[in-house]
Amino acid sequence: MLDFGKKITELVSNILGRSTIDKDAIEELIKGLQRILLQADVDVKLVYELSNNIRNRCFKEKIPTGFTLREHVTKVVYEELVGLLGKEKSDISDKRRIMLLGLYGVGKTTTAGKLARYFQKKGKRPALIACDYHRPAATEQLKQIANQLNVPIHIDDERNPYNAVKEGIKRFEKSDVIIIDTAGRDTLDKELSQELKKLGEIAKPDEVLLVIPADLGRVAGQQAAEFNKLVGITGVIVTKMDGTARGGAALSSCYATGAKVKFLGVGEKLDQLEQYDPVRFVSRMLGMGDLQTLMEKIKESELKEEDAKRIISGKFTLKDFYDQIAGMQKMGPLSGIMEMIPGLSTTLPEEIVHMQEEKLKKYKYIIDSMTKEERENPEIIHASRVKRIAKGAGVQEKDVRDLLKQYELTKKVIKKVGGTASLKRGQLAKLAKKFGLKF
Ligand SMILES: Nc1nc2c(ncn2[C@@H]2O[C@H](COP(=O)(O)OP(=O)(O)OP(=O)(O)O)[C@@H](O)[C@H]2O)c(=O)[nH]1
Ligand SMILES: [Mg+2]
Structure with missing residues (x-):
């Protein structure tokens, strides 16, 4: 992802930093963006749409008074990238019960810990419930995380995920947020979807978050759609953004399929979780520069x-x-x-x-x-x-x-x-x- 952002920053500052901006420069910018986005695995259709929008808006729209062409182009590129990656920041502040789900090894358990840390930092009292009794060492992993954060955790002695949720919710009645870690599978098969549905019925979560690793690229969107159809999700957490150039594709494909990305995992440590805010994300990616002057002018x-x-x-x-x-x-x-x-x-x-x-x-x-x-x-x-x-x-x-x-x-x-x-x-x-x- 860092790589993807850097390439876009370089391209934008290289072209928009020139002394004159003309039609050819804008075409070059569009071509460059296409290349970078496609290399990062963003869906061809979305890339095509973005190019068309930029072309139309730069060549056909009247430049607002007080803006130079350079500023107008920067604004258009910025807005189109934000539009590709998700527009609005989605909130999660008042959710009491959060259930995490996803396939094997995507980062569910780590993310459960990261979320607990996130709420702790906001002055809330989170609690964890372990519902993965599928993989032998799973509860131990979550327990270690809970100890590290000094957060209470409920584990069912009989290793029954349904009882774990039932008892855990009762036990943590006074906690501000309850985070439920579930078991993964290789694929979203019948067994997994039934288990998740049943857990959902017992837990009645305010938020069902699908955990997806960023390196899935544009397949992330399909996976989100599939989970949504079979078990119902309220949003997505994209993990491992730190290790791949395909993060942009994962984000854009989720957005395109209607899944709301709420958090990004950006490392293995428990505080490496960021609330996803497309506007900030793109500003950062574009490396500030011209953008600030522009936003300054607007605001x-x-x-x-x-x-x-x-x-x-x-x-x-x-x-x-x-x-x-x-x-x-x-x-x-x-x-x-x-x-x-x-x-x-x-x-x-x-x-x-x-x-x-x-x-x-x-x-x-x-x-x-x-x-x-x-x-x-x-x-x-x-x-x-x-x-x-x-x-x-x-x-x-x-x-x-x-x-x-x-x-x-x-x-x-x-x-x-x-x-x-x-x-x-x-x-x-x-x-x-x-x-x-x-x-
Ligand atoms: N670099 C990086 N690694 C991550 C991130 N999130 C999780 N990981 C790593 O991914 C691996 C799997 O994480 P887990 O949290 O165990 O994944 P899980 O989905 O609970 O796995 P199962 O319970 O086995 O299905 C671990 O080595 C984590 O440290 C992230 O945002 N960035
Ligand atoms: Mg796990």
């Missing part, structure tokens, strides 16, 4: 007037810091104040501009654990407060100090490069004028 500045006013006048709080780095991850370094103060994103350390998602999440927990006063005046945060905040956020004290350090650094840089001389002519000056501020 204008994400910065609210009152925040802009405060920041311009020198008060840059921890919350602003968080909004800015979160914005950078979403829209690239050209969001908000980064856009307004040229040179800012190049002056800031790489570590801040491209912050790892994990770290960003940590920072969010930390900032959420602060009092309003601390958020607005971080200088009052000394040792004992650091300790309390770290505990509240479930992180190390070092993480809190790191955040404070990076915040201070960003603040300093903003002050320096944001000085009168380097203010971007136009935007910030205009804003400042509007707010009656003088530099």
Whole structure:
């Protein structure tokens, strides 16, 4: 998958990075996209549709006022790729009972653990029920995962999957989420479909998720359709996205057959699960670049007037810091104040501009654990407060100090490069004028 994304990024930045964009360049872009998508095993029909849509929209649609052809093409390519891979992000927040199913070795048990971890991180209390008594070591595997996460698990002593669900659900009545791991088979045969149907009748799950490995490519869609017909599913989790170039095909084929992809497995570790969000996925795949400028133009500045006013006048709080780095991850370094103060994103350390998602999440927990006063005046945060905040956020004290350090650094840089001389002519000056501020 990484490979697939990289190839698209290279192609798009190579062609759209040229000084002039004309009809030939767009054709070249379409051909390049076709080649990459077909190589990644995306269905020919879908690739053909995508090419036609891009061609029609680039050559026949009127370019919206205020956009260059380059921007229009980027927007079209972006939207068509999102359209190919699934459009909307699907939610799963309030589901109480989740049943996982799928063929042998696809990652069900690992994913059960990953989901438990996912809900744990959201502050919920998950519990696991082992329903795979088909493979001898299956319960032991799930038990180890449960122990590692410190999550309760129910295993039936008599190795009866139906009793396991019945008893487990009773036992975990007070848990927020119950995750049920089931047994796999080589194929979706009669035995498996009957077992799953019966388990479903007892468990009455809110969510029945089919686990499919990404390397199945476009066969993933067929498999989802088949499972849906025989046992009924509410969504799909595509695992092993990290090990294949065919992930794009798996995602597009699921979407084409009407199956909603809800999560992606991106590694063997228990925190390597991502909620699937096609828009984010494509943005990331396209490598930000031009896209940010474009989205910026569409959304204008994400910065609210009152925040802009405060920041311009020198008060840059921890919350602003968080909004800015979160914005950078979403829209690239050209969001908000980064856009307004040229040179800012190049002056800031790489570590801040491209912050790892994990770290960003940590920072969010930390900032959420602060009092309003601390958020607005971080200088009052000394040792004992650091300790309390770290505990509240479930992180190390070092993480809190790191955040404070990076915040201070960003603040300093903003002050320096944001000085009168380097203010971007136009935007910030205009804003400042509007707010009656003088530099
Ligand atoms: N690289 C990678 N490996 C994964 C991922 N998810 C699962 N695996 C690995 O795939 C293998 C099979 O995973 P399991 O969770 O045991 O699969 P299962 O569907 O429960 O298998 P059965 O119960 O035997 O049908 C293990 O080695 C996992 O570590 C993933 O997202 N990425
Ligand atoms: Mg298993």
